[in-house]
Amino acid sequence: MRIxxxxxxxxxxxxxxxxxxxxxxxxLIQLAPGDAALVIAGENQDPGYIAALRDRFGLDQPxxxxxxxxxANLARGDLGDSFTYGRPVIEVIWDRLGPTLLLLGISxxxxxxxxTALGTLLSRRVGGWLDVSASIVAIGxxxxxxxWLGLVLILIFGVWLRVLPTxxxxxVTGTHGPFGIVGDVAAHLVLPVATLASVYVGQYMRLARSSxxxxxxxxxxxxxxxxxxxxxxxxxxxxxxxxxxxIVTVFGLHMGLVLAGxxxxxxxxxxxxxxxxxxxxxxxxxxxxxxxxxxxxxVTVVLAALITDLVYAMLDPRVEYR
Amino acid sequence: xxxxxxxxxxxxxxxxxxxxxxxxxxxxLVGLVLLAAVAVIAAxxxxxxxxxxxxxxxxxxAAPGAAGAPLGxxxxxxxxxxxxxxxxxxxxxxxxxxxxxxVVVGVVLGSxxxxxxxxxxxxxxxxxxxxxxxxxxxxLILVVALFGQxxxxxxxxxxxxxxPSSARIMRxxxxxxxxxxxxxxxxxxxxxxxxxxxxxxxxxGIAPVITNATILMGQAILTEAGLSFLGLGDPNVVSWGRxxxxxxxxxxxxxxVSLVPGIAMLLTVVSLNLVGDGVxxxxxxxxxxxxxxxxxxx
Numbered sequence: 288m289r290i291x292x293x294x295x296x297x298x299x300x301x302x303x304x305x306x307x308x309x310x311x312x313x314x315l316i317q318l319a320p321g322d323a324a325l326v327i328a329g330e331n332q333d334p335g336y337i338a339a340l341r342d343r344f345g346l347d348q349p350x351x352x353x354x355x356x357x358x359a360n361l362a363r364g365d366l367g368d369s370f371t372y373g374r375p376v377i378e379v380i381w382d383r384l385g386p387t388l389l390l391l392g393i394s395x396x397x398x399x400x401x402x403t404a405l406g407t408l409l410s411r412r413v414g415g416w417l418d419v420s421a422s423i424v425a426i427g428x429x430x431x432x433x434x435w436l437g438l439v440l441i442l443i444f445g446v447w448l449r450v451l452p453t454x455x456x457x458x459v460t461g462t463h464g465p466f467g468i469v470g471d472v473a474a475h476l477v478l479p480v481a482t483l484a485s486v487y488v489g490q491y492m493r494l495a496r497s498s499x500x501x502x503x504x505x506x507x508x509x510x511x512x513x514x515x516x517x518x519x520x521x522x523x524x525x526x527x528x529x530x531x532x533x534i535v536t537v538f539g540l541h542m543g544l545v546l547a548g549x550x551x552x553x554x555x556x557x558x559x560x561x562x563x564x565x566x567x568x569x570x571x572x573x574x575x576x577x578x579x580x581x582x583x584x585x586v587t588v589v590l591a592a593l594i595t596d597l598v599y600a601m602l603d604p605r606v607e608y609r
Numbered sequence: 610x611x612x613x614x615x616x617x618x619x620x621x622x623x624x625x626x627x628x629x630x631x632x633x634x635x636x637x638l639v640g641l642v643l644l645a646a647v648a649v650i651a652a653x654x655x656x657x658x659x660x661x662x663x664x665x666x667x668x669x670x671a672a673p674g675a676a677g678a679p680l681g682x683x684x685x686x687x688x689x690x691x692x693x694x695x696x697x698x699x700x701x702x703x704x705x706x707x708x709x710x711x712v713v714v715g716v717v718l719g720s721x722x723x724x725x726x727x728x729x730x731x732x733x734x735x736x737x738x739x740x741x742x743x744x745x746x747x748x749l750i751l752v753v754a755l756f757g758q759x760x761x762x763x764x765x766x767x768x769x770x771x772x773p774s775s776a777r778i779m780r781x782x783x784x785x786x787x788x789x790x791x792x793x794x795x796x797x798x799x800x801x802x803x804x805x806x807x808x809x810x811x812x813x814g815i816a817p818v819i820t821n822a823t824i825l826m827g828q829a830i831l832t833e834a835g836l837s838f839l840g841l842g843d844p845n846v847v848s849w850g851r852x853x854x855x856x857x858x859x860x861x862x863x864x865x866v867s868l869v870p871g872i873a874m875l876l877t878v879v880s881l882n883l884v885g886d887g888v889x890x891x892x893x894x895x896x897x898x899x900x901x902x903x904x905x906x907x
Contacts, residue, residue, distance in 0.1 A: 304739045311748070319755040326755065423636065426886070430878035432831055434838045435853050435871035438860060442868075446861045540741070547746035551835050555857070566839055569754060577754045581747045588744050 297596055301589050306358075308585040312578060313357045317350075326574055327367055340367075366582060367575035371568065376579035380561060386456055387560030391549050393476065394483035399538055401484070402491025407527050409492070410499035421492065428489025433548045437482040437555035444478060451477055454557040479556045483548055487541075494537055498530035505529070532603055539595020543588045630891035637887020643880035651697040659691035662847050670863040683852070683866045684859055693873050695847040700877060703764050703833045704826035710768025712822050715775020716815065720806050722776070723783025734780070737773045745770035746832060753841045760843035763836060767829045774825070775818050782814030789813075816892040820900040823885035827878040834874060849874045 319326050324341045341347055343365075345356035360366075366376040405421065412418050445453035452458065457471045502508065503526045511521045553562030561580060568576035632638045650657075660666065660677075665685050673681040673689070680689035722733035745767070752766050783806070786792060792809050800808070833842065834850025842848045849870040856866030885900045 303735070304742050307739050308743065311743070312751070315751060315755055320757075419636075426636075426879055426882045427875070430827055430831075430875055430882050432834050432838075432850070432853065432871060432874050432878075434835065434850075435867065435874070438853065438857055438867050439871070442860050442864055446864075543742070543744035543746070546744065547832075547835065550746070551838060554839065565750070569750065569839055569841060572754070574754060577751055581744070581751045584744045584747045585742075588742055592742055 293600065294597065297593055301593060304589050305586065308582065308589075309358055309361050310354075312361075312582060313354055316578065317353075323353075328370070361582065366579035369568070369573055369576040369579075371571045371573045371576065376575050377583075379564065379576065380579055380583050383559065383561045383564045385560075386558055387549060387553065387562065390476065390479055390483065390553065390558055390560060391545065394480045394549075394552075395487070395538065395545060397480060398484040398487040399491050399534065402488040403495040403527075403531075403534055405488075406492040406495025406497075407499050407522065407530075409496045410503065410526075411522070418496075421496075425489030425492050428485055428487075428492075431486060433482060433486045434551040434555050436485060437478070437552055440478050440482055441555070453478060456559050475556075475558075479552050479558055482555070483545075483552045486548055487545065490537070491534060494534055495527075495530060498533045499526050502526040502529040532599060535598055535602060536595060539591050539598070542591035543584065546584050546587065627891050630894060631887050634887040634890050636883045637890065640880040640883025640887060643876055644884055647697050647877050647880070648701060650694055651701050654694045654698055657694065659694060660688045662687060662691040662695040664688075670859065670866070673865050673869075680869050681865045683855060684863065689865065689869055692847050692852060693849075693870060696849040696852060696870060697873065697877070699760065699846045699848050700830045700833070700874065703760070703767065704829045704881070706764045707767035707771065707829040708822045708826040710765065711772040711775050711825050712818060714769070714772040715777075716779050716811060716818060718772075719776035719779025719818075720783040720811050720814070723780035723785075724787050724802065724806055724810055726784070726787075730780070733776075737776050737780070740770070741773040741777075743770060746835065749832065749836060750839070750841060753836065758841055758843050760846050763833055763843065764829075767832055771825050771828065775821055778817050778821055779811075779814065782817065783810050786810045786814045817889070817900075820885050820889040820892070823881050823888065824900055827881040827885075830874060830878055830881075 316323055316326055324337050324344070324346050325332070327340055327344065328337050344360065344367075345353050348356065364377045366380075368374065369376050369379050372379045409418050409421050441453045444451040452475045456475055457468065458475075499522070503522075505526075508521055508525055511525050516524075549560070550562030550565055552558070553560045554566045557563060561583070565577065565580045567573075568580065632641070665687060667678060667682055667686050667688070668675065669682065669686040670684055671678050671682040671686075673679065675681060678688050678690065680693060682688055683692070718733055718737070722730045722737075748770055749763065749766050753763060756762060787805075787810060792805055795805055795809055834848065834853070836842055837848040837850030838854045840854070842851050852870035853867045853874075856863065856868070856870075859866050882900075889900045
């Protein structure tokens with residue numbers, strides 16, 4: 288019951304965030320050069336369509352009414368129509384969500400697990416040569432342009448070695464290789480996942496390194512040592528478990544950044560997700576689709592923050608669902 | 610007032626000590642040297658006798674080492690070396706201006722929130738939380754798609770979407786400094802709140818914000834490059850991101866068109882992050898703070 292109330296309270300706190308997101312979107316469209324209906328219509332300048340848009344978004348009405356109408360439309364998931372696809376924006380985005388979530392999910396899990404494992408091992412040797420070189424690798428990982436790393440991997444594995452597919456979701460020839468369709472998709476996932484995960488692994492590594500190191504200085508670790516637990520048990524059962532909290536927080540709070548990385552990675556590898564869709568929308572000046580992508584991403588980020596809070600509360604018994 | 614007087618007399622010695630610590634940190638020294646090199650090259654670009662970065666001259670896709678083009682030429686026959694140098698100007702300009710905006714907005718709002726506390730802090734902290742959740746890159750795409758591709762606009766929007774981390778760091782600093790003895794003493798001597806903020810709280814607490822700014826600068830360079838890679842950069846300036854994009858169809862046979870600007874960008878952003886590490890160490894050698902972790906957690 289308490290967790291239910293906590294959830295409702297957190298949802299209510301997130302409503303202002305959604306309002307700010309929607310208001311910025313409304314304000315940008317209003318402030319953009321040209322008539323708002325023409326901006327939303329994009330390349331489709333058919334007078335009948337524009338008149339219909341004016342009616343749908345209440346664009347002949349006074350500004351406050353336009354604002355309310357716009358918010359009401361957003362709340363119902365009406366983000367306008369994509370003129371390149373001739374369909375509602377929300378449907379077009381929805382169709383592309385799967386591949387993006389697949390790429391994003393696998394990459395984030397790889398980055399978080401690998402980074403946390405490496406960082407935990409390094410936390411025991413802070414200041415040693417291994418730690419220093421790992422630190423430099425971590426800075427490199429944090430500093431590398433994700434799309435450039437993707438191209439470098441394509442150059443190495445696709446152009447020089449010719450061992451991995453570098454483009455798309457699966458082979459288009461109809462044959463999927465010895466491991467069937469799953470193996471085919473997996474092969475196409477290797478390079479995009481390696482690209483996206485590499486950019487975030489360094490951050491998780493440094494985060495795990497410093498938070499495990501801090502946890503190792505806590506009294507409960509001394510107590511566990513005094514009781515004669517092995518260092519391995521202390522490291523994994525006590526220190527790491529407590530150090531996971533900041534890692535979970537970062538995992539959730541960085542959804543916006545990671546989605547940006549995913550868009551660039553998808554563009555490099557022609558991965559058929561929201562990123563490639565957004566890239567094509569930009570090229571075609573499909574304003575409703577670009578606007579819709581911003582709104583969907585913003586809502587996703589807010590939901591990720593909410594889920595993070597819940598996971599945090601479940602992991603840490605000290606957090607009260609007040 | 611003795612704290613004030615002592616600060617004035619020891620200011621020089623303190624900055625010398627700070628600098629000595631900074632250069633004793635080997636990675637930071639490497640970062641500083643690299644960064645200085647990039648900055649000097651960027652600043653003196655018009656004085657260097659380079660060919661016009663936009664001129665379609667010479668051989669198309671000439672390999673690095675070719676006569677007159679040490680880094681080769683791109684798919685249109687433009688000199689890569691000249692484009693790298695002019696691209697450095699764009700990258701540093703975006704970095705400095707956007708991080709400057711983020712620091713100014715963050716320090717003003719963050720110090721006010723932390724120093725005054727109460728309702729002011731509650732309201733401002735909620736504002737920070739909201740802005741922290743805005744997906745900056747996608748907002749930037751929307752702004753550029755609606756308002757046009759200008760470098761100034763891109764830079765300002767990057768600054769206006771990345772300030773919440775500065776604000777949150779400054780807030781916690783102000784919170785910890787507002788009740789220190791020297792601040793209380795100045796308050797007792799009759800100093801007003803804004804004098805206390807400007808003279809005591811902000812100068813003493815700004816160190817982690819500066820460290821964070823070096824990280825924001827690196828992120829700003831990557832953001833602008835990402836935008837240029839998607840074709841939304843300013844078409845009137847040379848951007849490393851756009852150069853990488855241009856080279857992606859010539860990986861087989863002209864890999865340097867993408868590789869060289871990527872290496873330039875990697876070195877620049879790495880040097881910023883190394884300097885950030887060093888600055889953080891030199892401000893507080895015992896604290897072993899990790900600026901990348903702080904940026905992530907802020």
